[in-house]
Amino acid sequence: MSEMQINIKNLVKLHTFLWYFLIFWFALAALLYLLELEAAEMFSYTGIVLAIAVTILRLVVISEQFRRLARKRFQLIGYLLILILLVTVILKYLTL
Amino acid sequence: MLDLLIYLSCGLSAGIVGGYLGLGGGIIMVPFMTLLMGLDIKTAVPVSMSAIVVNSISASNEYLKKNMVDVELGLVLAVFTVLGYITGSYLSDIIPGNYIKLLFSVVLLYTAFSFIRKKKTNPEAPQPVSRGTYLFVSLFVTFLTGIIAALIGIGGGIIIIPVLFLVLNLPLTVVRGTWSFTYGFAAAASTAVYFINDRIDLALVPPIIVGIIIGGKIGGWLGTMAKPRVVKIAFFILLIYTAFKLAYGPLAGMQ
Numbered sequence: 001m002s003e004m005q006i007n008i009k010n011l012v013k014l015h016t017f018l019w020y021f022l023i024f025w026f027a028l029a030a031l032l033y034l035l036e037l038e039a040a041e042m043f044s045y046t047g048i049v050l051a052i053a054v055t056i057l058r059l060v061v062i063s064e065q066f067r068r069l070a071r072k073r074f075q076l077i078g079y080l081l082i083l084i085l086l087v088t089v090i091l092k093y094l095t096l
Numbered sequence: 097m098l099d100l101l102i103y104l105s106c107g108l109s110a111g112i113v114g115g116y117l118g119l120g121g122g123i124i125m126v127p128f129m130t131l132l133m134g135l136d137i138k139t140a141v142p143v144s145m146s147a148i149v150v151n152s153i154s155a156s157n158e159y160l161k162k163n164m165v166d167v168e169l170g171l172v173l174a175v176f177t178v179l180g181y182i183t184g185s186y187l188s189d190i191i192p193g194n195y196i197k198l199l200f201s202v203v204l205l206y207t208a209f210s211f212i213r214k215k216k217t218n219p220e221a222p223q224p225v226s227r228g229t230y231l232f233v234s235l236f237v238t239f240l241t242g243i244i245a246a247l248i249g250i251g252g253g254i255i256i257i258p259v260l261f262l263v264l265n266l267p268l269t270v271v272r273g274t275w276s277f278t279y280g281f282a283a284a285a286s287t288a289v290y291f292i293n294d295r296i297d298l299a300l301v302p303p304i305i306v307g308i309i310i311g312g313k314i315g316g317w318l319g320t321m322a323k324p325r326v327v328k329i330a331f332f333i334l335l336i337y338t339a340f341k342l343a344y345g346p347l348a349g350m351q
Contacts, residue, residue, distance in 0.1 A: 008160055015157035022150055023309045030302035044298040048291055049150045055284040077171045082177050089288040
């Protein structure tokens, strides 16, 4: 029996939205740097946090798609990856 | 203004090359920033890493649209690449990097010639191994390559793409699409660590990311239509370049 595959169209929609969102955000930050405005640094700083956050969002969306297909193994792999990423960051933060 | 345009073109070229080959683009950005712009490698790598996170979203979308991404394999690759990087970064204190670099440069040369000589894989042909076996082999291979990448300090794609193509016999388009989908997860962890350590130059990030996000889309789109022979030649050149770059440092140090 072949296993159900996740809905690629949903992933494409998510990636397309993130593409527009990130290009808008960083273009604005670049423009603010060009105009030498103070807010530029804040936009760049927030942009990096957003880039990391959307990576986790991608993983959540993929894992949830696997959950809906009752493919628990891949759902768990997705959440395991989020856990590894968070643990790596937290451990680094704690050892600063 | 001029600097902004230069960094924008750096991101754009990294995005096009990276998206086309399924790589993050660090192989373009880091030499560009260090050799052309005179930046310190400690500034260039964190900036390039943050751009790679975004490039993954941009380039992989084009491969996703053409159904050239194996999402399940991508998840497995991401987990074991990250675990390999972590293990490798701990082992780097124990294992002498120079010998590994020399040994691995020979392996890369061999890989380059095997890669260019390998016959085209038919995507319609049944896989020679079962799905479970290939996921198992790929997790072992990516864990190992993650360790090596961390030990010798190069990106994972230049190792993992040829290995998956040669060992698992997967079509080159699927390997590139899957890796472009995957590397963002591994790069996000590194970016977060650099970010916490305050190592990212915030002024350089916006133009490079704007460039790479546009370039990644163009490169990914071109990559979905790329002829395997052209991709093979490009990889052959990159593998030879990386092998010589790896061997140069230790050999120069011995003299």
